[in-house]
Amino acid sequence: QVRLVESGGGLVQPGGSLRLSCVASEHTFSPITVAWFRQVPGKEREFVGAFSENFSLNNDKAYVTESLKGRFSISGSGAEDTVWLQMSTLKPEDTAIYYCAAARGAVISTSKTSYRYWGQGTQVTVSS
DSSP: OOOOEOOOOOEEEOOEEEEEEEEEEEESSSSSSEEEEEEEEEOOEEEEEEEEEOBBBBBBBBEEEEEBBBEEEEOOOOSSSEEEEESOOGGGOOEEEEEEEEEEEOOOOOOGOOEEEEEOOEEEEEEO
């Protein structure tokens, strides 16, 4: 069992920044992987990136999907209790509900079906 709570969403102008937080609590297993997805109405839920304390790619414990690298970054506290999604140079097309999700283990999957636990989502709106 994992309880996930996202926060930090809101309205931001194009070019602005936001940092989303995902707090994972009540998890009785370790390691876990915490991922970020986003979804706009009528479209599939899209993988943004993920973090796991036991993951390592080029000495990085996080992975961000290629199309968002350079603008988005992910970091985490120890034991994956909190994972942050830092978003910069935001564009209107980044407008979506952002969800965090968790799965057992340290393998980062880009598939939403790999994640059993989900937060309620937080709305990010990029508009002038």
